[in-house]
Amino acid sequence: MSLKAPATDPDFVKPLDPREFEQFRELAHRTFGLDLKAGKEELVSARLRKLVRGGGFRSFQDYYRSIVQDRSGESLHAMIDALATNHTSFLREADHFQFLRETVLPGLNSPSLNSNSPLEIWCAACSTGEEVWSLTMVLNEALPGRKVRIHASDISNKALTFAQRAVYPLERCRGLSAPWLARYFIPDGRPPTGYQVAPSVRAQAAFRRINLVESYSWPQAFPVIFCRNVMIYFDRATQEKVIAGLTRHLEPGGYLFVGHAESLTRVGHSLEYIRPAVYRKPGKNGARWNRS
Ligand SMILES: C[S@@+](CC[C@H](N)C(=O)[O-])C[C@H]1O[C@@H](n2cnc3c(N)ncnc32)[C@H](O)[C@@H]1O
Structure with a gap:
C-alpha cells in the first residue's frame, strides 16, 4: 500500500x-x-x-x-x-449463422441470387469485426460466386479501425475450422501470432461509424440486419427507438437478428417473431423473397 x-x-x-x-x-x-x-x-x-x-x-x-x-x-x-463493451467472437451464437444459411438465404429468390447486384447485409454494432467476417465467410460458402457486400458499423472508431485491419491473435481464432483459416485468412507473422482476414474477403466489407441512438440513413433497405448484443446495454425506451430505426432499414420480409440475451418481448415493435432472437418485417411481397 x-x-x-x-x-x-x-x-x-x-x-x-x-x-x-x-x-x-x-x-x-x-x-x-x-x-x-x-x-x-x-x-x-x-x-x-x-x-x-x-x-x-x-x-x-x-x-x-x-x-x-x-x-x-x-x-x-x-x-x-x-x-462500451466490445466483447465478441467468430461465429458467436452459432445457431444464427445456421438459420441464415439454411432458412434465410434459400428464401431469397433465385433470379435475384443469380443477378449481378450484390447481396447486401448490414452488421450493426460490429465491434472488432469478428461478426462481419463470420457473415462474409458464411455467405461465401453458401452462395459461391455470388457478389456479397457486408455494410458494417459501430459507434467506436477504435473498434472500427481494428475491424478493418482484421488481424486477430491466435486465441481469438480458436472457433475457426482449419479449412476456413486456410481459405479466408493469411498467417500474421512467422511463426504466426495470429491471422489476418484475406484481402479478397476484406474487400467484401465496408465500414462506417453509426451511432444507433442518433439519426442515420442508408441509400437502400437490407434483406438481413444483424444487430446483436448492443441493446442489452440500453433501457427500454432506447431499445424501442433503435428497433424502430433498424426496422426502417429492413426491406419487407427482411430479417433482424438480435442477441439471444435481447428478447424484444417487453419492447414495442412492429416485427414478427420467428424464433429466439430472430424477427421479420411483415410484408413478404418484396420482389426479392420467395413466397412461403
Ligand atoms: C458487445 S459488442 C457486440 C459485438 C457483436 N455485435 C456481437 O454480438 O458479438 C457491442 C458493440 O456495440 C457498440 N455500441 C455501443 N453503443 C452503441 C451505439 N449507440 N451505436 C452503435 N454501436 C454501439 C460498442 O462499441 C460495441 O462494439
Missing part, C-alpha cells in the same frame, strides 16, 4: 463520487444510449481512470468538464470507447 500523501502523488485521482457518477451516467445515456444502473460506479471508475490519469486530471470532475468543453468530440469518443 502506498504511503505517499495524495497531494504529492502524481497519479492521485480523487475517487469518483455519487454526483460525478450521475454526470457520467447522464452523459453516456444521452450520447450513446448506455444505461448505467446504480451499482456500476466501480465499473465507470475503473474504465475511465486511465483517461483521467492520461489527461493529467486530478478528479473525475475535471475530466468530465474537459469532455463537455471539447468541441471536436474526440474526448467524448474516447470516453465512449472506454465505457
Whole structure:
C-alpha cells in the first residue's frame, strides 16, 4: 500500500463520487444510449481512470468538464470507447449463422441470387469485426460466386479501425475450422501470432461509424440486419427507438437478428417473431423473397 500523501502523488485521482457518477451516467445515456444502473460506479471508475490519469486530471470532475468543453468530440469518443463493451467472437451464437444459411438465404429468390447486384447485409454494432467476417465467410460458402457486400458499423472508431485491419491473435481464432483459416485468412507473422482476414474477403466489407441512438440513413433497405448484443446495454425506451430505426432499414420480409440475451418481448415493435432472437418485417411481397 502506498504511503505517499495524495497531494504529492502524481497519479492521485480523487475517487469518483455519487454526483460525478450521475454526470457520467447522464452523459453516456444521452450520447450513446448506455444505461448505467446504480451499482456500476466501480465499473465507470475503473474504465475511465486511465483517461483521467492520461489527461493529467486530478478528479473525475475535471475530466468530465474537459469532455463537455471539447468541441471536436474526440474526448467524448474516447470516453465512449472506454465505457462500451466490445466483447465478441467468430461465429458467436452459432445457431444464427445456421438459420441464415439454411432458412434465410434459400428464401431469397433465385433470379435475384443469380443477378449481378450484390447481396447486401448490414452488421450493426460490429465491434472488432469478428461478426462481419463470420457473415462474409458464411455467405461465401453458401452462395459461391455470388457478389456479397457486408455494410458494417459501430459507434467506436477504435473498434472500427481494428475491424478493418482484421488481424486477430491466435486465441481469438480458436472457433475457426482449419479449412476456413486456410481459405479466408493469411498467417500474421512467422511463426504466426495470429491471422489476418484475406484481402479478397476484406474487400467484401465496408465500414462506417453509426451511432444507433442518433439519426442515420442508408441509400437502400437490407434483406438481413444483424444487430446483436448492443441493446442489452440500453433501457427500454432506447431499445424501442433503435428497433424502430433498424426496422426502417429492413426491406419487407427482411430479417433482424438480435442477441439471444435481447428478447424484444417487453419492447414495442412492429416485427414478427420467428424464433429466439430472430424477427421479420411483415410484408413478404418484396420482389426479392420467395413466397412461403
Ligand atoms: C458487445 S459488442 C457486440 C459485438 C457483436 N455485435 C456481437 O454480438 O458479438 C457491442 C458493440 O456495440 C457498440 N455500441 C455501443 N453503443 C452503441 C451505439 N449507440 N451505436 C452503435 N454501436 C454501439 C460498442 O462499441 C460495441 O462494439
